[in-house]
Amino acid sequence: MNEANVRDTKDKILDAAERLFALHGIEATSLRQITSDAEVNLAAVNYHFNSKDELVRSVYSRRIRPMNESRIARLQALETNEASTLESILEAFYEPTIDMALSLQNHGFTIGQMMGRLYTEPHGAMQSLIVTEMGEVARRFALALARTLPHLSQREVFWRLHFTIGMLAHTMAAGEKLKHLSQGLINPHDKQEVLRQMITYARAGLSAPSLEPAP
Amino acid sequence: MNEANVRDTKDKILDAAERLFALHGIEATSLRQITSDAEVNLAAVNYHFNSKDELVRSVYSRRIRPMNESRIARLQALETNEASTLESILEAFYEPTIDMALSLQNHGFTIGQMMGRLYTEPHGAMQSLIVTEMGEVARRFALALARTLPHLSQREVFWRLHFTIGMLAHTMAAGEKLKHLSQGLINPHDKQEVLRQMITYARAGLSAPSLEPAP
DNA sequence: TTCACAATCAAACAAACGTATGAATGAAGC
DNA sequence: GCTTCATTCATACGTTTGTTTGATTGTGAA
Numbered sequence: 157m158n159e160a161n162v163r164d165t166k167d168k169i170l171d172a173a174e175r176l177f178a179l180h181g182i183e184a185t186s187l188r189q190i191t192s193d194a195e196v197n198l199a200a201v202n203y204h205f206n207s208k209d210e211l212v213r214s215v216y217s218r219r220i221r222p223m224n225e226s227r228i229a230r231l232q233a234l235e236t237n238e239a240s241t242l243e244s245i246l247e248a249f250y251e252p253t254i255d256m257a258l259s260l261q262n263h264g265f266t267i268g269q270m271m272g273r274l275y276t277e278p279h280g281a282m283q284s285l286i287v288t289e290m291g292e293v294a295r296r297f298a299l300a301l302a303r304t305l306p307h308l309s310q311r312e313v314f315w316r317l318h319f320t321i322g323m324l325a326h327t328m329a330a331g332e333k334l335k336h337l338s339q340g341l342i343n344p345h346d347k348q349e350v351l352r353q354m355i356t357y358a359r360a361g362l363s364a365p366s367l368e369p370a371p
Numbered sequence: 372m373n374e375a376n377v378r379d380t381k382d383k384i385l386d387a388a389e390r391l392f393a394l395h396g397i398e399a400t401s402l403r404q405i406t407s408d409a410e411v412n413l414a415a416v417n418y419h420f421n422s423k424d425e426l427v428r429s430v431y432s433r434r435i436r437p438m439n440e441s442r443i444a445r446l447q448a449l450e451t452n453e454a455s456t457l458e459s460i461l462e463a464f465y466e467p468t469i470d471m472a473l474s475l476q477n478h479g480f481t482i483g484q485m486m487g488r489l490y491t492e493p494h495g496a497m498q499s500l501i502v503t504e505m506g507e508v509a510r511r512f513a514l515a516l517a518r519t520l521p522h523l524s525q526r527e528v529f530w531r532l533h534f535t536i537g538m539l540a541h542t543m544a545a546g547e548k549l550k551h552l553s554q555g556l557i558n559p560h561d562k563q564e565v566l567r568q569m570i571t572y573a574r575a576g577l578s579a580p581s582l583e584p585a586p
Numbered sequence: 587t588t589c590a591c592a593a594t595c596a597a598a599c600a601a602a603c604g605t606a607t608g609a610a611t612g613a614a615g616c
Numbered sequence: 617g618c619t620t621c622a623t624t625c626a627t628a629c630g631t632t633t634g635t636t637t638g639a640t641t642g643t644g645a646a
Contacts, residue, residue: 181493183398278396326537360579361572
């Protein structure tokens with residue numbers, strides 16, 4: 157069978173798995189649900205991905221990789237143009253994720269929910285994904301923040317980057333709950349609104365005075 | 372059999388379930404693992420809790436309830452003494468969770484990880500737990516914040532409360548990863564340190580100027 | 587037309603799952 | 617001493633799980 161059809165099958169599996177992982181979680185999703193949704197044979201998963209574990213890894217890295225490439229490209233562009241303001245760094249960090257979550261909005265905010273679970277899923281595959289796919293990005297943004305916020309100690313930079321990531325993860329995972337809590341006042345799918353609110357909060361949080369005595 | 376032994380069995384199940392849910396997640400934890408760890412008979416779960424679903428609910432609400440009672444008591448104390456500063460409100464919100472996660476540190480930060488997954492677990496029981504156990508707390512803190520930050524619109528208060536919660540959830544869920552990222556520089560089990568860093572960031576984020584034109 | 591081989595398929599595998607059953611146990615009340 | 621009843625126990629039930637197998641299909645190269 158030709159290459160195009162293989163891609164079709166693999167992609168159909170990835171799409172269905174992504175959707176179901178987002179809705180019900182990894183463990184609660186069976187290969188039979190996935191292959192039934194994707195309209196492919198059950199054995200196709202093990203044929204193309206070897207195991208459920210590797211399917212999980214593929215589902216996540218298919219989205220994480222281009223997202224992080226965009227982050228790094230944007231950060232690099234800022235640095236070569238010497239235009240790294242705190243706001244622009246935050247935009248470079250936040251926007252690729254929000255774009256990704258909203259651009260594939262044929263299934264709504266679904267992928268965001270899956271993405272937001274990246275740090276909390278106890279599934280073994282996640283631990284290695286965080287290290288291999290997110291490690292470099294985190295370190296590079298930590299450096300960029302440290303340069304822009306020279307009044308902070310290294311420890312404070314790490315803490316505040318951690319909170320900055322947490323805001324994004326929680327918004328991806330629980331954005332719908334915010335809509336409910338605010339009784340519909342907030343639309344978590346409005347990209348510009350989400351970005352504006354996040355950057356405002358994070359910029360202020362990151363810029364807060366240092367708690368440590370100057371050296 | 373007497374009351375004390377029943378409590379023993381129920382608590383042994385709850386303790387084991389809590390530990391395993393934190394380590395591997397709800398779906399990946401079987402009743403056989405739980406009862407084997409708790410050293411009780413397999414049928415004891417369905418005898419005492421009717422189903423795995425109700426066990427899940429019991430495991431979570433056993434920790435959430437006293438935590439939220441403490442939050443509301445502290446907020447009420449601030450309001451009757453007219454002593455609600457932004458910092459004291461944040462302390463009233465954050466400290467009960469951190470206390471809970473660290474006081475039961477016979478298994479380290481484990482319960483925190485389970486708690487941090489409250490908003491991301493796709494398990495059906497979570498949705499109702501968030502509404503019933505967290506709804507009132509969120510609304511009361513939203514009101515308190517709105518009073519202390521009169522320059523913000525209602526929408527902005529909800530957004531910023533959402534971020535403030537996200538910081539906590541992510542710290543509970545991924546605190547260990549922060550230790551790893553910072554190469555051991557940060558100790559996420561140091562209560563005073565965690566609290567100080569969180570309140571500093573959140574206070575600044577919440578106090579940021581409004582983005583909306585004054586009415 | 588024949589061959590080779592990647593891809594798909596139905597079917598089966600052992601293992602593990604949540605739940606239910608009915609008998610055994612043992613302390614409390616009469 | 618006998619009965620009562622909540623609890624514990626070993627065992628079994630019917631499903632569902634991820635994975636494997638061997639046959640079947642269909643396309644592109646020789």
